[in-house]
């Protein structure tokens with residue numbers, strides 16, 4: 176049996192509820208999302224339910240993290256289906272604010288993101304992380320949870336959030352959960368539903384490219400240029416021509432490496448048709 180989570184739209188109601196739970200000694204877990212939920216999001220909710228007495232998911236398509244030319248207007252909004260899925264995970268509460276609740280008239284304060292936001296996504300999507308840090312810090316104020324859960328799928332985002340809470344002394348633990356993939360390797364993403372059948376096939380090249388890097392590492396390859404060139408050729412062989420970046424980076428600073436000589440991450444961003452996809456894989460020497 177699954178019961179629908181309670182939907183809350185009001186900031187003050189949300190804050191009250193969290194404080195009351197914490198007064199009773201309950202641990203509160205937060206899962207921020209933009210909705211259009213899939214098994215990747217649900218894995219975060221499952222982890223929250225395992226680690227906390229109270230699990231709260233937020234669903235908010237945050238306008239400030241989209242550039243004017245990006246997909247804010249067409250971003251999938253599937254609230255009824257999302258609530259059904261959250262019910263199956265026994266999520267306790269869902270915070271679904273309106274854009275006006277989050278950004279009332281006169282809103283003008285933003286969180287300047289940390290240095291780790293500058294490369295990669297920061298270059299391709301210059302306003303993105305400022306929107307992310309701002310909305311996540313606001314959500315941490317509205318839902319002062321004990322712990323918040325993020326996905327490794329958005330590797331740089333998780334690094335940005337970790338740095339932000341450390342720099343701003345926000346009293347919340349950050350847990351990063353593994354990327355959930357389709358059976359054929361495609362990292363789950365709300366944007367996968369934009370893909371045509373042919374593009375869905377092409378998109379498999381991202382995870383194939385990551386695994387090519389891993390295979391080469393297993394064979395002893397440590398040169399970043401060789402690893403990156405091989406990954407790029409997997410993408411181009413699949414017909415992917417709009418590659419934004421393919422890199423081997425230091426796992427903490429995200430600085431580009433020339434050699435795989437420390438714990439690293441391989442990061443990919445590219446367009447499959449008109450859909451921008453990202454993926455990553457941890458790689459150690």
Ligand code: AMP
Pocket residue numbers: 207208209210214215216218219324325326327328329352353354355356362363364365
């Ligand atoms: P989004 O709704 O895309 O903003 O994602 C909300 C949260 O879910 C973020 O912390 C994402 O990193 C995480 N997430 C998205 N896709 C996946 C996935 N395939 N596996 C694990 N976590 C994910």
